Amino acid sequence: MSRDPWQLLEDAATVLVVHAHPDDESLSTGALLAALSTADIRIELVTATRGEEGEIVPGAIAADEDRPLDLIREREIDAAVAHLGLAARHLLGTAPALAPGASPRRYRDSGMEWIREGLAGPSPSAGPDSFTHRPLQDATDDLVALIDHVRPDVVIGYDDEGTYGHPDHVRAHHVTAAACARTATVRLEVSSAPQGSISTSGGFTWREHPATAEAVRAAVDSYRTQLTVLGTDAEGIRIRHVGGQDDVVALRTGLRVGA
Numbered sequence: 001m002s003r004d005p006w007q008l009l010e011d012a013a014t015v016l017v018v019h020a021h022p023d024d025e026s027l028s029t030g031a032l033l034a035a036l037s038t039a040d041i042r043i044e045l046v047t048a049t050r051g052e053e054g055e056i057v058p059g060a061i062a063a064d065e066d067r068p069l070d071l072i073r074e075r076e077i078d079a080a081v082a083h084l085g086l087a088a089r090h091l092l093g094t095a096p097a098l099a100p101g102a103s104p105r106r107y108r109d110s111g112m113e114w115i116r117e118g119l120a121g122p123s124p125s126a127g128p129d130s131f132t133h134r135p136l137q138d139a140t141d142d143l144v145a146l147i148d149h150v151r152p153d154v155v156i157g158y159d160d161e162g163t164y165g166h167p168d169h170v171r172a173h174h175v176t177a178a179a180c181a182r183t184a185t186v187r188l189e190v191s192s193a194p195q196g197s198i199s200t201s202g203g204f205t206w207r208e209h210p211a212t213a214e215a216v217r218a219a220v221d222s223y224r225t226q227l228t229v230l231g232t233d234a235e236g237i238r239i240r241h242v243g244g245q246d247d248v249v250a251l252r253t254g255l256r257v258g259a
Helices: 005-010 024-038 069-084 136-150 167-183 210-221
Strands: 014-019 042-047 088-091 113-116 119-121 154-158 186-190 205-208 227-233 236-241 246-250 252-257
Touching: 005 186, 005 205, 005 252, 014 024, 014 136, 014 167, 024 042, 024 069, 024 154, 024 186, 024 210, 024 246, 024 252, 042 069, 042 136, 069 088, 069 210, 136 167, 154 167, 167 186, 210 227, 210 236
Parallel strands: 014 042, 014 154, 042 088, 154 186
Antiparallel strands: 113 119, 186 252, 205 252, 227 236, 236 246
């Protein structure tokens, strides 16, 4: 008998969610995480990279700002995490998300290029320290260490499409699958179906989270260097990405149990 992902979450006391960059937790799973936090489920987040390769919204950083971009984005993710009600956040490669005995590791944003509208592919400029180029085993060992530390009942991550195919998202999917297999931890995958639609394929089951609109909008609006919030309507939170693409952060989630 197949297991119901939503029942697994309802029975969980602690959930660990795995994402690739700052802002992914809000854009891909913000409504889900806000809903879970209001249900008194402890949620911890681990982010693989610091989003170093992302573009910057013009005017979002003051001319006299002397902090590096990665530090600015750490402050953005701190604000978003607080709005969503998360209990803790971690960086992959930094203890406790670091394999025992290993020196701290920094997984850099791998960047991306658009292959076609809505589908990303690898960037030719990704260096040897990027998340996609560092050994898969290292990242898996680091996530296993965090799972052993947090002891989550459920781990939530990307499906194999990685939302829009970003190489770091796809890598995070493989790392999460490997770490959960090693630790025998239940793994749930978030559907990569476009935010404004519900796909009935792939074995996903969906739920709406209409009560999370305020929290999700505040979390998304924390990322002033990466996007602009345009408004809220019946579809969700309307945003404009730094590249000029309009998008919607829908207040619904499709989940399935990972194989």
